[in-house]
Structure formats: C-alpha cells, structure tokens
Amino acid sequence: MSESTAPVPSPGRAVDAPVPTGDRLAAAYLLGIADDAMVYAQRLGEWLTNAPQIEEDMALANVSLDLLGQARGLYAHIGELDGTFRSEDDFVMLRDEREWRNVQLVEQERQDFGFEMARLLWFSAYQVELYAAAADSSDEIFRAVAAKATKEVAYHHDHAHQWLVRLGDGTDESHERMQTALEAVLPYLAELFDDDPVSIAAAEAGAGVLPSSLHDAVVTRVAAVVEEATLTLPNDSRWRSRGGRQGVHSAPMGYLLAEMQHVARSHPGATW
Amino acid sequence: MVTTTRTAPGELEAAVGSIPDPEVPVVTIADLGILRSVAADETTGVVDVVITPTYSGCPAMEAITAHVSFVCRAAGWEPRVSTRLSPAWTTDWMSDDGKEKLRRFGIAPPTHTPAGGPVPVALGRRTVACPRCGSDDTVELARFGSTACKALRRCEACRETFDEFKTL
Numbered sequence: 001m002s003e004s005t006a007p008v009p010s011p012g013r014a015v016d017a018p019v020p021t022g023d024r025l026a027a028a029y030l031l032g033i034a035d036d037a038m039v040y041a042q043r044l045g046e047w048l049t050n051a052p053q054i055e056e057d058m059a060l061a062n063v064s065l066d067l068l069g070q071a072r073g074l075y076a077h078i079g080e081l082d083g084t085f086r087s088e089d090d091f092v093m094l095r096d097e098r099e100w101r102n103v104q105l106v107e108q109e110r111q112d113f114g115f116e117m118a119r120l121l122w123f124s125a126y127q128v129e130l131y132a133a134a135a136d137s138s139d140e141i142f143r144a145v146a147a148k149a150t151k152e153v154a155y156h157h158d159h160a161h162q163w164l165v166r167l168g169d170g171t172d173e174s175h176e177r178m179q180t181a182l183e184a185v186l187p188y189l190a191e192l193f194d195d196d197p198v199s200i201a202a203a204e205a206g207a208g209v210l211p212s213s214l215h216d217a218v219v220t221r222v223a224a225v226v227e228e229a230t231l232t233l234p235n236d237s238r239w240r241s242r243g244g245r246q247g248v249h250s251a252p253m254g255y256l257l258a259e260m261q262h263v264a265r266s267h268p269g270a271t272w
Numbered sequence: 273m274v275t276t277t278r279t280a281p282g283e284l285e286a287a288v289g290s291i292p293d294p295e296v297p298v299v300t301i302a303d304l305g306i307l308r309s310v311a312a313d314e315t316t317g318v319v320d321v322v323i324t325p326t327y328s329g330c331p332a333m334e335a336i337t338a339h340v341s342f343v344c345r346a347a348g349w350e351p352r353v354s355t356r357l358s359p360a361w362t363t364d365w366m367s368d369d370g371k372e373k374l375r376r377f378g379i380a381p382p383t384h385t386p387a388g389g390p391v392p393v394a395l396g397r398r399t400v401a402c403p404r405c406g407s408d409d410t411v412e413l414a415r416f417g418s419t420a421c422k423a424l425r426r427c428e429a430c431r432e433t434f435d436e437f438k439t440l
Binding site: 055058059061062063065066067068069070072073140141143144145147148149150151152155158159162 | 325327328329330331356357358359360361413414415416417418420424438440
C-alpha cells in the first residue's frame with residue numbers, strides 16, 4: 001500500500017475531472033456501486049412504520065440492511081485504494097452532495113408503495129446482473145462483496161416480483177397504480193446502463209463491469225415479471241436523468257444527506 | 273519472572289466455538305458455521321480468529337467480535353478477530369446438530385441449497401415442516417422475519433406460527 005498523501009477530492013470539482021488510473025480508478029468505479037447501495041439503504045429505511053403492513057416494514061428494513069452491509073464492505077476498501085484511508089463513516093457522514101456517485105434513481109423521494117416496488121424491481125434486477133458479472137473482476141474485495149450479496153439481491157428481486165404480480169394482477173386500482181409506478185421510475189433507468197468515462201476505463205482495466213453490458217439481461221428479467229403481472233413495460237421515456245455518476249444530483253439528494261448526516265456533523269466524534 | 277497462564281489451543285478453540293449466537297442463542301457460532309478458523313500461536317500468545325457474516329449487513333457481527341475477544345482474553349490469549357466474506361456463508365455450513373437445536377427451539381432449520389444458486393420461489397411452494405408438530409402443511413406469512421436470516425410461517429395443522437431459518 002502506498003503511503004502517498006493524496007488530497008481528498010474536493011467537493012464540486014468532480015464534473016469533467018480527469019479519469020484516474022490504477023487503484024484510484026478502481027476506487028472511483030467502486031464508489032458508484034457503494035453509493036447506490038448506501039443511498040437506497042437510507043431511502044428504504046424510511047419505510048419503517050410507513051409500509052402498508054408491519055411485515056412490509058420488516059421486509060424493506062431487511063432489504064435496507066443488506067444494502068447497507070454491501071456498502072460497508074466496499075467503503076473501507078475504497079479508502080485504501082484511493083490513498084485517502086477514509087473510514088466508512090468518513091464516506092457516508094462527511095461527504096457533500098457533489099462527492100456522491102450514486103445514480104439518481106435511488107435518491108428519489110419515497111412515494112407510494114407501488115413506486116417503491118417498481119424501483120426495487122429494477123434496482124434488484126440490476127444488482128443481480130451486476131454482482132454476477134463482478135465474479136470476473138480483478139478486484140478481490142469487489143468479487144467477495146458481490147459473491148456474498150448475490151443471493152441477497154436475488155431474494156430482494158423475488159420479493160418485488162411477488163408484489164408486482166399481486167398488485168398488477170390485483171384490483172383495477174392496484175393495477176392502474178402499479179402501471180403508473182412503472183412509468184414514474186422510467187426516466188431514472190437509463191443512468192444505470194450509461195457507460196461513463198470511469199466505468200469504461202474500469203471495465204477496460206478489468207476491475208469494473210461495463211454498465212451497458214448489463215442492459216439486455218436486466219430488461220429481460222424485468223419484462224418477464226411485468227408480463228406475468230399483466231402490466232405493460234412503458235416505452236422509453238421522453239427525458240432521462242443524467243449525471244449521478246459524475247456527482248450531479250437531483251433536488252431530493254440534499255435533503256437525504258441533511259437527514260442522514262445531521263447528527264454526525266453536528267456532534268463530530270460523538271459516540272453512545 | 274512473569275508466568276502467563278494460557279489455556280491449551282484445543283481448549284481455546286472449544287471455548288470460542290461454544291459462544292452462542294446473539295440472535296439465536298440456542299446455537300453456537302460453530303454450529304452456524306460463522307466461525308471459520310481459530311489459529312493460536314503459542315510463541316506469541318496471539319490467536320487469529322476468522323468469522324464470516326450470514327448476511328452482508330448482519331448487525332450481530334460486532335457483538336460476536338466483542339464476545340470472541342472477551343473469551344480469548346479470559347483464556348490468556350491476545351485476540352485478532354477478522355471478518356472474511358469469501359467464500360460466502362451458506363446454510364449448508366450449519367451442523368446437523370445445530371439444525372436439530374434450532375428445530376427443538378421452534379425454528380424450522382434450513383434445507384439444502386439447490387445447485388446453481390437461488391431460484392425464484394412462489395408463495396408457499398416449498399415444503400417446510402412445522403418444528404412443533406412436524407406437519408408439512410405450512411404456509412409462508414412473511415418472507416422477511418425478525419432477523420435477516422429468518423422468515424415467518426404458520427402451520428395449518430397445529431395453527432402455530434414459527435420462524436424459519438432461510439436457506440441461503
């Protein structure tokens with residue numbers, strides 16, 4: 001491990017920043033993967049006491065916990081790779097909005113339960129394919145985290161699958177609302193499969209997975225569920241969110257961070 | 273002259289292996305397959321203990337680490353506890369004795385994982401025997417239970433609800 005004192009990336013300078021190389025490239029790539037899991041874990045945690053039934057409070061909290069664990073498995077490793085030796089708490093509690101690399105899908109505000117199931121269906125399908133492909137990564141920790149998580153995310157996908165069928169093939173109202181939800185998540189999906197400069201370089205270097213290579217398998221997986229649920233996969237969206245992997249986020253992200261980081265920032269170093 | 277009183281490595285390993293799981297205290301971390309290795313170095317007095325989580329976010333890992341360290345120190349050893357993710361934990365590592373302890377405690381033990389990884393399972397299609405009366409006539413109530421590793425089921429024969437240790 002190099003002892004070099006790399007400067008901590010400063011907020012607001014990420015867009016169009018040069019693509020790093022070597023270990024820093026792997027770190028930059030894995031940060032997107034970890035941030036996706038962390039931010040969605042935070043959103044899903046909001047369902048505790050808000051889900052339609054207590055079993056679903058438990059279910060979404062459990063999914064959240066799995067995602068939190070996946071993120072934790074990566075952050076300390078990323079801090080070593082990029083030479084900053086930041087801890088998991090440094091990454092999660094002390095980074096500003098522009099330093100986060102998650103896709104905008106996971107930061108969107110919690111809406112109705114149908115929206116959450118549509119988001120979970122897509123995101124879990126994406127993670128199933130991503131973690132399967134990660135088996136070929138040159139990064140040992142990424143391989144281990146992915147191998148560990150692969151059954152977890154398959155279970156999440158199965159959970160969303162069951163709700164899609166129950167709601168889509170349910171009453172007229174549940175069908176209509178589930179269909180609306182599929183349309184509501186649509187603008188945020190393209191970003192999952194965008195080949196940004198860091199992902200392209202990381203895939204070429206052997207550490208990362210090229211996002212666009214996951215697209216067909218994920219769509220096939222989701223389409224099968226949507227059909228079984230008597231729903232229709234909507235046509236491509238008129239506008240698409242962009243920029244999460246470069247640190248550009250939508251309005252809800254700042255509020256999410258404010259809530260998540262408030263205690264850690266107001267009382268630095270506090271323990272209980 | 274300082275005399276160190278350490279227990280024998282075999283005894284230490286048995287003591288660490290007998291630590292109960294904090295969430296399901298009827299089984300030990302050895303029964304569950306969470307404890308991967310105990311390597312005691314008699315020259316240095318350091319013992320390397322490797323544990324693995326059942327689920328990525330299992331909140332019990334910190335309690336288990338603390339308990340392992342406590343047991344090692346009490347036995348005169350200096351612990352170094354590390355967490356290893358690979359190879360990923362599977363319920364196939366659970367001992368038969370551990371599964372029987374779970375069943376007697378009222379938790380349906382996991383069955384064997386199908387080859388080729390997880391397959392989508394529709395509601396209630398798997399056969400899980402009731403740990404209380406043994407009937408196979410059970411249904412799933414909730415796929416996520418009181419801990420990350422459990423689901424909730426009900427027996428249609430004796431009408432009892434029970435936890436199922438999910439097969440992973």
